[in-house]
Amino acid sequence: MPMIKFKTSCLLLSLALVACSENTTQTTTANNVEDNLEQKVNLQHIHQDIKILASDKFAGRGPLTVGETLTINYLADQYKKIGLSGAFNGEYLQPVEMAKLTPNQEMTLTIGDLNFNAGSDFTARTQQIQPIIELDNSDVIFVGYGINAPEYQWNDFADIDVKGKTLVVLVNDPGFATQDNTLFTGNAMTYYGRWTYKYEEAARQGAAAVFIVHETAPAAYPWSVVESSNTGSKYTLIDNNKNASQIPIMGWIDVEAAEAVFSQAGLDYHQLKQKALQPDFKAVSLKSTANLTLENQLTMAKSHNVVAQLTGSEAPDEYIVISAHWDHFGTSETETGPKIFNGAVDNASGTAATVEIARIMAKMHQSKPFKRSIIFANFTAEETGLIGSEQFANGDIIPTKQMVALLNIDGMNVLDSVDYILQYGKGLSEMEDYLAKAAKAQGRKVKMDPRPQNGLFFRSDHFSLAKQGVPSLLFMSLGDTDPEYITHKYHKEADDYSENWSLGGVEQDIELIIDIATQLANNGDWPKWKAESDFKNRRLQDRP
Template sequence: MSYIKTITFFLVIVLTGCSESATPTSSLENSPGVSLNNIKQHIKTLASDDFEGRGPLTLGEVKTVGYLSEQYKAIGLTGAYNGDFLHPVKMAMITADQNMQLTMGDLSFKAGKDFTARTKQLQPVIDVRNSDVVFVGYGINAPEYNWNDYANIDVTGKTVIVLVNDPGFATQDDTLFTGNAMTYYGRWTYKYEEAARRGAKAVFIVHETAPAAYPWGVVESSNTGTKYSLMDNNLNASELPVMGWLTLDAAEQVFASAHLNYQQLKQHALSKQFQAKELNLKANLAFKNEVSHAKSHNVVAKITGSESPDEYIVISAHWDHFGTKQTDSGPKIYNGAVDNASGTAATLEIARIMQKMHQQIPFKRSIIFANFTAEETGLIGSAQFASGDVIPTKNMVALLNIDGMNVLDSTDYILQYGKDLSTMEYYLAKAANAQGRQVKLDPRAQNGLFFRSDHFSLAKQGVPSLLFMSLGDTDPDYITHKYHKEADDYSADWSLGGVKQDVELIVDIASQLANNGDWPKWTSESDFKAKRTADKQ
């Protein structure tokens, strides 16, 4: 079925009701309307230099979570964490000493130039000695695609080399995985997780710019310095000891030293019949870590439903950005106005609107507004929320997550991240149609953005989710010159027409779900679907 036909089919369904239990309601009849002045003030405040770039575990965090708590309280919401607005997130800060050297066989590689390595284990020293090196293709075990790169190989204690992305991107074959659109199996996070489940000692992903969607410089900067992690009661012992990357040049040298051709084996890895290959080399790597513990906070607020208070619609956005960095020319403040003061401001305005609606006609289900910490350093706040210590994930009906809004003029479309994933796409199509907008698929599907924001922490726990993101589709200059840079500042010239559209659209979807009794479903076979199915049995 073509995309156009699929969307048409979706619209037919949603205009007549998604299911017998999902009869659409007129969700905006008693909406008080969007206040652009409120949104402007929230963004201007959160993205001001006074908030120091909203870095977790800084004075900027204290000011941010205080501001959000005060705003939710003033709106009339209650705290969702045992009556409190602040949800504690215990974090470890781990800094790997970059004075390290990797050897494979007779080859030696330099940290930063040839490879990166870090860990989430809370250990002062990571030591890999005489570890057998094995190439496992894409490092994927995907039963729904009849694909298992780990078939007939035991990688316990071994050093695993894997390819970046997935076979669909490499071939651009829509019948293989999802073609150009990255699946979760293509994400570096999955590759580390799968190898850890299989007892590997270390994983090195071979970097290539096109399938990774970013240059080596991003890999190097993202995997050095202080990194954050959630803490468990066993010093994160279940985490992979070494999470690494190799440059393409380094990888080709390794394979050549094993009398193998990297490019040929890369082609072989595109087949379901691929068999992992022992390189008959030993890997050695040791590095020291500085480990410290700290506590950050999510902000969680609640509207309590009148009939099904233990069923929740979640509306979220991360509050954090990169804080202030000291440079030779002085401090640089990364205010993150679009990413993600705009999304955080939107949650406050949506909360105000929905609280007014609730006061007129109470919502049947409860609604939680969650502003997560440490999204930029690994979805950490949302991962803590997904642990269920605020509410169990099986009680979450759906999640609508905002990560950067269109602060410019309104558009005639809305972007959809992921394709044919869940019935939440029906709700998106219906709400967009009501606004006279069309649904467009993410133009950068190869980047796997659906797997890179906070909603994914909840999706992994089975919660059907939508991502609302507008970072570069309306402002081509944004990604190049502002994204994750000092230049992402508030501008009084923004019309906020796009913000108004999307706030109204999110209120529409959330209001429907808060009243209609529907439990959205995953439509594609996946671990997400299996988890939700198990929770609903």
């Protein structure tokens, strides 16, 4: 009888152990399923965030408006709920001191005997902190592309003094105009082709004003974009000298108006445009003077970046930055009522993506902490000159030498998934290798920017960090899956949220970004610049 009792006890114990094991396995499996669900992209979250950020209530998310207050508080609250800490001295909001300048559009540009209307014929604004800036009989000179590039043996300012002069310059660079790959970089725009460079170089040369001739193909957008982007309020950081080193007047002029100015001087715009394609081109006087009174309404104000972080376990002073700008063009008052530029794709989609990436990576961090720290940054005033990212790049939070890399999102594919990922720039940095590896893991191919002539690498917040030497990737989908977007929605009132978006493209790009960020957060690598450039030279100053 005792033997029988022993065997029965063993049997009961064995059954109990099996049951316990099964329960433990089921519990573990349930927990793993829950963790996996938490670490998957939640499209419902993204739909909700975009819908809120791009709602009329947020009034187009204009910096220094009620839209900013709603936006930055919403984002800070999201990061707090996720469990991230504030990255600016423990706070989620990084102050960005800047000036808001609103040019009075009741102005007329006079060149010789010709009068041009603001908005329809030309735009003019400034970054100098001055209530009134005047052109008073300023000599008008055509200086070709307005480029001084020693490495390309090119100097449109050779043998001419343009101090106090008004310059007329061509948009883009000679490589695009000729499609000659031996001239600059051919079809792909260099920084010398960007309007920002042309203003910077003219300021270095001492000019009083620059008017860039707008043509849709080389500019990459229609005149309506120039008008909407330059006639309202603009913002700028402020230096100790009221930005006196900036060009006094930053302008654009419609090509038909430019043709009239050349014709008035007995010159042919298109013939001189062709001559400007030669490196020995010499500046030409347009035999007239310019007069303009630019009045500005000035407001000194404080905007904010939203910054949150996960702190690394082994190298907390080394940072991966994942970013997207939160701002758009706000609300414009018109005779027919307010026009709200909700910017759903550009860039409520990217802003929502950073929040979702933060949620997923926070869960990953809880399970297995990242070795390096990760900062999630939503920048202000990107649309008016990359201002928030420029402030971030100044090192208020962390110096650039501690930034491993930047992954920047500026407009996502809100439609179905695709079998490729776009790469902006070619042969620039080792970040391109990370992009290729992550894309391959998804079964996708890397597709080069289909519009390299647009110079998109120089047009978003990552460029502020690249100029400071931080290797960067841009994730942007503006029109490659929706051909109508650039023409009918980009920087227009029609960029609205739709419940019909599948967000398949958003999902796959978020997964790809997380893959790259996870690798960099754990592998100790410091990606390098490949091509000889100012970016590479700047990085060598930080990390010899």
